[in-house]
Amino acid sequence: MSQSTPVALVVFNRPHLTEQTLAAIRAAAPQQLFVIADGPREGRPDDEELCARTRALIDTVDWPCEVHRRFAPRNLGLEANVELGLDWVFAQTDAAIVLEDDCHPDPSFFPYVEELLERYRDDPRIWQVSGSGMGVPERLFAGDSYAFTAWASVWGWATWADRWQRHRAIFTRDHAPSDAPVRTLAATQQPGHLVTRSGQQHFADAAQSGDTVIHGWDKHWWLTMLTLGGLALSPSRNLVENVGWGEDATHGAAAGKRDHGAGAMDFPLRHPAEVAVNVEVERELELVLSRVGGRAAMFARRFVKSPQVRRVARVAVNSRPAQAVQRFVSRSRDRVAS
Incomplete structure (x- = not known):
C-alpha cells in the first residue's frame, strides 16, 4: 500500500548508501519523491563518477511515483543543498518526510510519521516529527509512543511547509554573498523547553556561532523552534539508523562508529496525555547533544589529534557509568537552580 506523504531524499556522492535508503523508500511506495542532489566538487x-552513479539510481524507481x-x-x-533543496520541496507540497542518503529507516517509520503529520497538521505548537530516538531509554516514555x-534529531524526520517557510522567513540565509543579516528575529529560548544548563549553553553558543560543521542548518532550524516555542516529537524507539560513518562522511569520519540500530514501532500509537515537554526525555537528548557537540567535545576535536585517543575518550564518555554521572550532575544542578 502506497503512502500519501511525499518523501524528500537528499543525496550527494554515496551510491552504496543511497541504494539502500532508496530500497526502504521503494517498500513504502510514496506517490511523490523529491530528490535533492548536490553536484561534484x-x-x-x-565526484563526477560517484555523483553520476548516485543520480542514475533515481532512474530505477519502479513503483507508481511522480519523481521530481x-x-x-x-x-x-551540505548547508546550501539542504536548505535551498527543502525550500524547493515545500514550494510544491504541504508536508514531506526527509531522509538523507545515510539514514536507513525501519518500515514502521513511514506509517508512524504519516499518522503524526496528520494528527498535528493544524496544531501550530508542533514543528517536527523525528524518527531517531538518539538512544533515549524507552522507559522514560512511560508507555507512550513518543x-x-x-x-529532535533530523536523522529521518518530517515537517509541514508552513513551519519550514516560517523558519526561512526568520532565518533568511540564501547562500549568496550578502551583507544582510541572516536572522530577522533574534534567537531566544522559551522558558522550560531546555532543561539542562549544558543544553541551554549549547544553543546559546549555536546562536552566536558561524561554525557550520558543529552548528549547521539543523541547529538553526531548532533555534527557530526554541525562539517561537515550537515542539518536536521524539519516538520511544529508534526508527532510523544513521549508517553514514566513515571517510566519505561530510561531518566527521569516525571509523567504526555506529548509531543505535533501527527497530519497529508498535501500533496503534499511544499518544501523550498533554502537549508539554517531557523533562526526562528532553534531559537525555540534551546530554547526548552535550557529549557530541558540547564545549568539551569541541575542545577534544580541536586539540586531540590522535584518532586512537579520541576513540578511547568517546567510548569512555558514552559508557553507562559516565552517562549515569552526567544524569546525576544534571539533576543536582536543576535542584540547586530551583
Missing part, C-alpha cells in the same frame, strides 16, 4: 574527479529532480550542476555544499521535546 571542483578538483575532485572521483533537483540536480545541482556544481557543488553547493514524547514532546524542544528539539
Whole structure:
C-alpha cells in the first residue's frame, strides 16, 4: 500500500548508501519523491563518477511515483543543498518526510510519521516529527509512543511547509554573498523547553556561532523552534539508523562508529496525555547533544589529534557509568537552580 506523504531524499556522492535508503523508500511506495542532489566538487574527479552513479539510481524507481529532480550542476555544499533543496520541496507540497542518503529507516517509520503529520497538521505548537530516538531509554516514555521535546534529531524526520517557510522567513540565509543579516528575529529560548544548563549553553553558543560543521542548518532550524516555542516529537524507539560513518562522511569520519540500530514501532500509537515537554526525555537528548557537540567535545576535536585517543575518550564518555554521572550532575544542578 502506497503512502500519501511525499518523501524528500537528499543525496550527494554515496551510491552504496543511497541504494539502500532508496530500497526502504521503494517498500513504502510514496506517490511523490523529491530528490535533492548536490553536484561534484571542483578538483575532485572521483565526484563526477560517484555523483553520476548516485543520480542514475533515481532512474530505477519502479513503483507508481511522480519523481521530481533537483540536480545541482556544481557543488553547493551540505548547508546550501539542504536548505535551498527543502525550500524547493515545500514550494510544491504541504508536508514531506526527509531522509538523507545515510539514514536507513525501519518500515514502521513511514506509517508512524504519516499518522503524526496528520494528527498535528493544524496544531501550530508542533514543528517536527523525528524518527531517531538518539538512544533515549524507552522507559522514560512511560508507555507512550513518543514524547514532546524542544528539539529532535533530523536523522529521518518530517515537517509541514508552513513551519519550514516560517523558519526561512526568520532565518533568511540564501547562500549568496550578502551583507544582510541572516536572522530577522533574534534567537531566544522559551522558558522550560531546555532543561539542562549544558543544553541551554549549547544553543546559546549555536546562536552566536558561524561554525557550520558543529552548528549547521539543523541547529538553526531548532533555534527557530526554541525562539517561537515550537515542539518536536521524539519516538520511544529508534526508527532510523544513521549508517553514514566513515571517510566519505561530510561531518566527521569516525571509523567504526555506529548509531543505535533501527527497530519497529508498535501500533496503534499511544499518544501523550498533554502537549508539554517531557523533562526526562528532553534531559537525555540534551546530554547526548552535550557529549557530541558540547564545549568539551569541541575542545577534544580541536586539540586531540590522535584518532586512537579520541576513540578511547568517546567510548569512555558514552559508557553507562559516565552517562549515569552526567544524569546525576544534571539533576543536582536543576535542584540547586530551583
